[in-house]
Amino acid sequence: MRNIGNRRNMGNKGNIGNTTSLQYLLQLITTNFNKLLPITIIFFVIITSCTRENNKPGETLIQLSYEEDITPSYYEIIEMYKKLAKHYPQAKLLEYGKTDAGKPLHLFVISSNKDFDPVSIRKDNKIIVLINNGIHPGEPCGIDASLQFADDILRNKNGMAKYLENTVICIIPVYNVGGCLNRSAWHRTGQTSPKECGYRGNAKNLDLNRDFVKMDTENAKAFATIFRKWKPDVFLDTHTTNGSEHQYTITLIPVQPDYYPKVLGNFFRNEMVPALYEKMAEGDYEMIPYVSYRNRSVKKGIYLDVQTPRFSTGYASLFNTLGFMTENHVYKDFPDRVKSAYNFIKALVEFTSENGDEISEKRKLANRELLTQSEFALDFTVDTNRFDTIIFKGYEAEIGTSPVTGLERFGFNKNKAFETKIPFYQYYYPTKIIKKPEMYIIPQAWSEVIDRIKINSIEMFPLKKDTILEVEVYYFDDHENSVRAYNGHHLHRNIKLHPEMQKVQFFEGDYVILLNQEGNKYIVELLEPESHDSFFRWNFFDPCLESREYFSSYGFEENALKYLDEHPKFKAEFEKKKKEDKEFASNHRAQLGYIYYNTEWADKRHNRYPVARINKKMKLPLGK
Numbered sequence: 162m163r164n165i166g167n168r169r170n171m172g173n174k175g176n177i178g179n180t181t182s183l184q185y186l187l188q189l190i191t192t193n194f195n196k197l198l199p200i201t202i203i204f205f206v207i208i209t210s211c212t213r214e215n216n217k218p219g220e221t222l223i224q225l226s227y228e229e230d231i232t233p234s235y236y237e238i239i240e241m242y243k244k245l246a247k248h249y250p251q252a253k254l255l256e257y258g259k260t261d262a263g264k265p266l267h268l269f270v271i272s273s274n275k276d277f278d279p280v281s282i283r284k285d286n287k288i289i290v291l292i293n294n295g296i297h298p299g300e301p302c303g304i305d306a307s308l309q310f311a312d313d314i315l316r317n318k319n320g321m322a323k324y325l326e327n328t329v330i331c332i333i334p335v336y337n338v339g340g341c342l343n344r345s346a347w348h349r350t351g352q353t354s355p356k357e358c359g360y361r362g363n364a365k366n367l368d369l370n371r372d373f374v375k376m377d378t379e380n381a382k383a384f385a386t387i388f389r390k391w392k393p394d395v396f397l398d399t400h401t402t403n404g405s406e407h408q409y410t411i412t413l414i415p416v417q418p419d420y421y422p423k424v425l426g427n428f429f430r431n432e433m434v435p436a437l438y439e440k441m442a443e444g445d446y447e448m449i450p451y452v453s454y455r456n457r458s459v460k461k462g463i464y465l466d467v468q469t470p471r472f473s474t475g476y477a478s479l480f481n482t483l484g485f486m487t488e489n490h491v492y493k494d495f496p497d498r499v500k501s502a503y504n505f506i507k508a509l510v511e512f513t514s515e516n517g518d519e520i521s522e523k524r525k526l527a528n529r530e531l532l533t534q535s536e537f538a539l540d541f542t543v544d545t546n547r548f549d550t551i552i553f554k555g556y557e558a559e560i561g562t563s564p565v566t567g568l569e570r571f572g573f574n575k576n577k578a579f580e581t582k583i584p585f586y587q588y589y590y591p592t593k594i595i596k597k598p599e600m601y602i603i604p605q606a607w608s609e610v611i612d613r614i615k616i617n618s619i620e621m622f623p624l625k626k627d628t629i630l631e632v633e634v635y636y637f638d639d640h641e642n643s644v645r646a647y648n649g650h651h652l653h654r655n656i657k658l659h660p661e662m663q664k665v666q667f668f669e670g671d672y673v674i675l676l677n678q679e680g681n682k683y684i685v686e687l688l689e690p691e692s693h694d695s696f697f698r699w700n701f702f703d704p705c706l707e708s709r710e711y712f713s714s715y716g717f718e719e720n721a722l723k724y725l726d727e728h729p730k731f732k733a734e735f736e737k738k739k740k741e742d743k744e745f746a747s748n749h750r751a752q753l754g755y756i757y758y759n760t761e762w763a764d765k766r767h768n769r770y771p772v773a774r775i776n777k778k779m780k781l782p783l784g785k
C-alpha cells in the first residue's frame with residue numbers, strides 16, 4: 162500500500178548532477194571577482210574543457226528519475242533541455258510567444274546538420290516530426306520519455322542518430338506550462354504514480370486539448386505559430402488515460418484516416434498505423450487501439466476514437482499532418498508508462514525515417530488534392546457494418562464489492578485475465594458534405610476570428626474599396642446551446658440553417674479568403690457553421706443571433722398602416738390571412754408581426770451568419 166503521507170515531500174528532488182562543490186567555487190570567485198579575474202578565466206577554461214572531456218560521446222547528460230516514480234518539475238525539464246542544447250550543436254532550444262503562465266513555450270529541435278530554419282529544412286527534403294508533451298501535466302510519461310529519447314538520439318545510443326539523416330525532431334517539452342507548475346500529489350485520484358505531477362487545467366483553468374481551434378489561450382496561439390511555421394509531417398501528442406481496464410500499458414489514437422485525402426488516408430490506414438503496432442509488438446510493450454467501447458462490454462467491440470479539430474490530432478489533420486495520440490494506461494506503474502511511451506516515440510521516428518520519401522510524396526499529393534477538392538465532409542458516423550478483428554487482452558468486468566463503501570460497484574477482476582478476438586470498428590462515412598465556395602468574405606468587425614485565422618497562416622486579402630456583392634448567406638433557423646459551460650463556452654448544437662442569395666454591403670478592409678490554398682480544410686472546417694468545431698459553434702458569432710431592431714405593438718402601427726396603404730398587393734394577402742385564420746384575426750401582436758417579418762421592415766441581419774460565400778469566380782479589388 163502506498164504511503165500517502167510520504168508522497169507529498171518527495172517530488173522536487175534535484176536530479177541534474179552534483180554541483181555542490183562547483184557552486185562553492187563559483188561563489189568564491191564571484192565574491193572576489195576583481196582580484197581573481199585572470200584565475201577566473203583559467204578556471205572557466207578548465208571547467209569547460211572538463212565538461213567536454215567528461216561527456217564523451219555515448220554518455221548520458223541528464224538524470225531522469227522515472228524508475229523511482231518521480232517526474233521532473235517544469236524548471237528541471239527546461240534545465241535538462243538547456244543542458245542538451247548547450248552540449249550538442251545539432252540541438253537548439255527555441256522560444257515561441259508566451260503561455261498563459263507568462264513563461265514562453267519552448268521547442269527543442271534536433272537537426273543533424275545544425276539547420277534550424279524550417280523553410281530550408283523542408284527545401285532539403287527532410288521530414289519533420291513534432292512531439293507535444295504535458296498538455297495534461299498529470300499525464301507526464303511523454304515528458305520523461307521525450308527527454309530520454311532526446312538524450313539517447315543525441316548521444317547516438319545504439320546507432321539511433323541514423324534516423325536524423327533525413328528527419329528533424331521537434332519536441333515541445335511541456336505545452337501546459339501553468340498546469341505543470343501547479344504540482345501536487347493530490348491532483349489525480351485514479352493514479353498512484355508518479356509521486357507528484359501537474360494539473361490538467363492551464364493557468365486560465367482551460368483544458369488545452371479542447372483549445373486548438375477556438376484558441377482562448379496564449380498556449381494555443383504559440384502552438385499554432387509553431388505548427389504552421391514548422392509544418393510537421395508527423396505529429397504526436399502524449400497522454401495517459403483511465404477510461405478502461407486491460408493488460409496494455411500503452412494505447413493509440415491515430416487520426417481517423419477518412420479525415421485525410423484518400424492518397425494519404427490509405428497509406429496511413431494500411432501501412433503506417435499497422436507498422437507501428439508491429440514495431441511495438443516486437444518490444445516489451447505491445448500496443449492496442451485506445452479502448453473506446455459502449456455498453457460496458459469490450460467484447461462487443463471497440464471503436465476508433467474520433468478526434469475532431471478541437472483536439473491536437475484533429476487539428477493536425479486539417480493540415481494533412483499524420484497525427485497520433487498515445488494514451489498510456491493510468492493503472493500501470495509510471496516507469497512502464499514512460500518506457501512504453503519511449504518505445505512508441507522510437508518506433509514512430511524509426512518508421513518516419515525509414516519511409517521518409519513515401520511520407521513526403523504522399524503528403525505532397527494529398528496537399529495537391531486538397532487544392533482542387535470541391536466537396537468537404539463536415540461530419541462522420543461510424544460504419545457499424547464493417548469492422549476488423551483484433552486480439553484483445555483484458556480483465557473480466559463484473560459487479561464487485563467496493564472496499565471503500567462495501568457497496569456494489571462496476572469494476573474489473575484482475576485475477577480473471579482473458580484474451581479474445583473482438584471487432585474493431587474503424588471505418589467512418591461522411592454524414593454531412595458541403596460544396597466549398599470560391600471564396601468567403603469576413604467583415605473586419607469579427608476581428609477575434611480574423612486574428613485566429615491569421616495565426617494559422619491562412620492567406621487573406623483585404624477588400625480595397627467598399628463594394629456591394631451578391632453573395633450566399635446562411636440564416637439560422639434553429640439551434641440548441643449546451644446549458645453548462647464547456648471550456649468557457651456554451652457550444653451550439655443541432656444547428657438548422659438555410660442559404661439565401663442576397664446583395665450585401667462590404668467595406669474596404671473586410672477580408673476575402675480564397676479556397677485555393679493548403680489551408681482549405683482548415684478554412685472550411687472553421688467557417689462552415691455546421692462543422693463540428695466551427696467558430697460559430699464555439700460562440701464567436703453569437704451577436705448575429707440577436708435582433709438589434711424590433712417593433713413595438715403600439716409604435717409600429719403608424720408605419721405598418723402606411724406600408725399597407727402603399728402596397729395594395731401585400732395588403733390583400735394580409736386581409737386574406739385575417740379572414741382565413743381566426744386566431745390570427747384576433748391577435749394584434751401577430752398581425753403586426755406578419756407585417757414586420759414579411760416586408761422590408763424585417764431585420765435582415767438577425768440570425769444571418771456574417772461570413773458570406775461567393776460561389777462563382779470573380780475579380781474583386783483586393784489589397785495585400
Ligand SMILES: [Zn+2]
Nearest residue numbers: 297300400401
Ligand atoms: Zn490527456
